[in-house]
Amino acid sequence: MMKKNYLILALGLLMACTSGKETATTADATMAPHIEEVRTQYAPDKRVALFKVEQRDNVLAGETNMPEAKQELLEKLKAEQITFVDSIQVLPDAALEGKEFGVITISVANLRSEPKHPAELATQATMGTPVNVLKHQRGWYLVQTPDKYLAWVDEKGVSLMDKATFDAWQKSPKLLYTKPYGFAYESASADAGTVSDLVYGDVLALQQKQGDFYAVTFPDGRKGFVPAAESVKYDEWLASRKPSGENLVSTSKQLLGLPYLWGGTSFKGVDCSGFTKTVFFMNGLVLPRDASQQVHIGKLVDTSNGWDQLQPGDLLFFGVPAKDGKSERVVHVGMWIGGDQEFIHSAGRVRISSMNPKAANFDEPELKRFLRAKRITPDDVVVDLRKTALYQ
Numbered sequence: 001m002m003k004k005n006y007l008i009l010a011l012g013l014l015m016a017c018t019s020g021k022e023t024a025t026t027a028d029a030t031m032a033p034h035i036e037e038v039r040t041q042y043a044p045d046k047r048v049a050l051f052k053v054e055q056r057d058n059v060l061a062g063e064t065n066m067p068e069a070k071q072e073l074l075e076k077l078k079a080e081q082i083t084f085v086d087s088i089q090v091l092p093d094a095a096l097e098g099k100e101f102g103v104i105t106i107s108v109a110n111l112r113s114e115p116k117h118p119a120e121l122a123t124q125a126t127m128g129t130p131v132n133v134l135k136h137q138r139g140w141y142l143v144q145t146p147d148k149y150l151a152w153v154d155e156k157g158v159s160l161m162d163k164a165t166f167d168a169w170q171k172s173p174k175l176l177y178t179k180p181y182g183f184a185y186e187s188a189s190a191d192a193g194t195v196s197d198l199v200y201g202d203v204l205a206l207q208q209k210q211g212d213f214y215a216v217t218f219p220d221g222r223k224g225f226v227p228a229a230e231s232v233k234y235d236e237w238l239a240s241r242k243p244s245g246e247n248l249v250s251t252s253k254q255l256l257g258l259p260y261l262w263g264g265t266s267f268k269g270v271d272c273s274g275f276t277k278t279v280f281f282m283n284g285l286v287l288p289r290d291a292s293q294q295v296h297i298g299k300l301v302d303t304s305n306g307w308d309q310l311q312p313g314d315l316l317f318f319g320v321p322a323k324d325g326k327s328e329r330v331v332h333v334g335m336w337i338g339g340d341q342e343f344i345h346s347a348g349r350v351r352i353s354s355m356n357p358k359a360a361n362f363d364e365p366e367l368k369r370f371l372r373a374k375r376i377t378p379d380d381v382v383v384d385l386r387k388t389a390l391y392q
Helices: 001-043 067-079 163-171 232-241 245-255 271-281 364-368
Strands: 052-054 060-064 085-090 101-104 108-112 121-126 131-139 142-143 150-154 158-161 174-177 180-184 194-199 203-210 214-217 223-227 230-233 299-300 314-321 331-336 342-347 349-354 370-375
Touching: 001 052, 001 067, 052 067, 052 271, 060 067, 067 085, 101 163, 121 271, 131 150, 131 158, 158 163, 163 180, 174 232, 194 223, 230 232, 245 271, 245 331, 245 342, 271 331, 271 342, 364 370
Parallel strands: 060 085
Antiparallel strands: 052 060, 101 131, 101 158, 108 121, 108 150, 131 142, 142 150, 174 203, 174 230, 180 194, 180 223, 203 214, 214 223, 299 370, 314 331, 314 370, 331 342, 342 349
16 A cells, blocks of 8 residues: 555656646747847847846746847737746846946956956956946946947946946046056156056046146046156047058057957957957057957958958958858958068967968968958947047
C-alpha cells in the first residue's frame, strides 16, 4: 500500500511539473514574438538602444530608455487581447530625482560594459562630455554618450546635474585643451600643484585669463588654471574645424605611436575605431563608436579595380565576408592617407601600413581581409560639432 501511495504521489508531481512547463511555454509563445518584433524595430543594436524586456508568467518585466518602444509593445499585446501585467521600467530611473544630466569630470573616463572595474572597457569619454544618465547601481551610473553608446561610468567620473544646473553649465564659455597630454594647476604657475591631468579634447568652463594661464572651472566645481599656450577658446577651435582629407591626414599623424587600447578613444590609448573616431573628433565630427557601426555610414568607394578612386580620409574596413550562411564580420578599420597606397590604423600601436606588396610597410594580413572603403561627409556623422551645440 505504501509503495502504491508513493507511486501515485510521484505520478502527481510529474504531471504537475509537466503541466507547469506546458503552461509556461504556451504563455511564452503568446508574448515572445511581439517582444522580439519591437526589439528588432527599436533596438536592433543593443550598444546604442536599451530594450531589455522579458515575460515572467503574465508579467512584462525589464527596462528600456525608449518609452515609444514600450508603448508600441503594449498596443500590440492589447490588439491581440493578451492579458498582461506591465512592469517595464522606463529610464531614466525616478530614483535619480531629476539629475538625469551628466558631465564627465575627469580627463578620460573609462566606460565599461558592466558596473564594475574588471568589466570590459567599452569606450571612453573625455572631460566635459555631456551624457544622459539612466540609472545608478553599486557606485556606477549607466549613461548614454553623444554617439548614443550605452555604458557604465564610475560615479567619481561624472558630475550629475538637474536640467537647470546643466543648462547653466552649457551656457558658460568653454576652453578646449589642445595638447596630447598636460595638467591643470592649482594656481597660475606650472610649478604649482596639479588639480587634474588633461588630454586633447577636454572641455572646461572658462573664467578669465590670468597672465599665461586661463582660470577654469571643472564640471564638479573644482577650480584650476590651464596654460594658455596649450588650450584654445572652444568657439575659436570650432570655427577653425575643416574636415578635409588633408586635415584628417595631418591630424591622424599626431597620434602615430599611440598604444593600442581595447575600448580606448583618447590620447591615453585607442583601439582601431577609437583611433578613427578621435581623428574625426579633432576635426569637429563625431563618428559612431565601433568599426561595425562606422561601416554603415558614408558613401561606398569603388575598389574593385584597385585603389585609384580612394581619397585621403576615406575609411577602410576589414574583416570576414559573409559566407555559408554566416553574416559578414567587420573587425577593423583604418584611414587612407595616400602616398604609396598607404593607410593609418591602430594595430598594436598607431602606425602606417601599405597595400602595395612592393612597399617596405606592406601589410599582407590586412590586404587579405580588406572588405570595402567608405567616404564620410559631415552629413553622415552622428554629430557635426559645428552645427550642434554639444558643449554649449
